Amino acid sequence: xxxxxxxxxxxxxxxxxxxxxxxxxxxxxxxxxxxxxxxxxxxxxxxxxxxxxxxxxxxxxxxxxxxxxxxxxxxxxxxxxxxxxxxxxxxxxxxxxxxxxxxxxxxxxxxxxxxxxxxxxxxxxxxxxxxxxxxxxxxxxxxxxxxxxxxxxxxxxxxxxxxxxxxxxxxxxxxxxxxxxxxxxxxxxxxxxxxxxxxxxxxxxxxxxxxxxxxxxxxxxxxxxxxxxxxxxxxxxxxxxxxxxxxxxxxxxxxxxxxxxxxxxxxxxxxxxxxxxxxxxxxxxxx
Numbered sequence: 677x678x679x680x681x682x683x684x685x686x687x688x689x690x691x692x693x694x695x696x697x698x699x700x701x702x703x704x705x706x707x708x709x710x711x712x713x714x715x716x717x718x719x720x721x722x723x724x725x726x727x728x729x730x731x732x733x734x735x736x737x738x739x740x741x742x743x744x745x746x747x748x749x750x751x752x753x754x755x756x757x758x759x760x761x762x763x764x765x766x767x768x769x770x771x772x773x774x775x776x777x778x779x780x781x782x783x784x785x786x787x788x789x790x791x792x793x794x795x796x797x798x799x800x801x802x803x804x805x806x807x808x809x810x811x812x813x814x815x816x817x818x819x820x821x822x823x824x825x826x827x828x829x830x831x832x833x834x835x836x837x838x839x840x841x842x843x844x845x846x847x848x849x850x851x852x853x854x855x856x857x858x859x860x861x862x863x864x865x866x867x868x869x870x871x872x873x874x875x876x877x878x879x880x881x882x883x884x885x886x887x888x889x890x891x892x893x894x895x896x897x898x899x900x901x902x903x904x905x906x907x908x909x910x911x912x913x914x915x916x917x918x919x920x921x922x923x924x925x926x927x928x929x930x931x932x933x934x935x936x937x938x939x940x941x942x943x944x945x946x947x948x949x950x951x952x953x954x955x956x957x958x959x960x961x962x963x
Contacts, residue, residue: 730764759920786850799905
């Protein structure tokens, strides 16, 4: 067992052919207490991660490495990070609540796909290594960034009334796509937000704030079922997680609140910038 009875993981998790984390110590990479500097570091990392997720996605690229940096092994770091960003998604959803104007015929299939995929991804994380996903990830984020950037043109510049105009075929296709995204989200989730935004752009949504509202709800469902699985498996480091929950709530709410006051072109540009940065980062990491 690790600190304060937390589960002990001695893990060598390969992230690329030439880059490994090998995290093990007498206390499984964590000490019995966190310093003030570590507490502040984790709080602000979660806050920034929550704010990024409320606008574009990619928050895990900040909060997950922060947990590794303070000595949490990769699998419990992933689980603890999911818990923190789940609460951040709830806060973001609250800030976007007036933007969620999607009828049940579209919302229910997407939520169902998020639920099933998130649960499957969580179990996949607990059973398998991350090497394959880490090599696929840069291609996923590249495709998502391109789809988001050009999705409006590919969708024929339809109005953002996807909820009222989308055909049954489009909804089924979106639900299947969301199922795949949710499996990935339950497994790791880095860049999940921008992939969902790309999918919504392909369906014809053009209002970035409406898109972020629906994305926040789906992200909340995906991370929620994953969190339940991680808690049951005792994979969460609660001392670190509680600190990051606080930061995630603050960042998630205020990130969403102030993003709505910005011009849509600025927010869309920020999403593309984040997506490009994530893509370059993961290509360097994986290859």
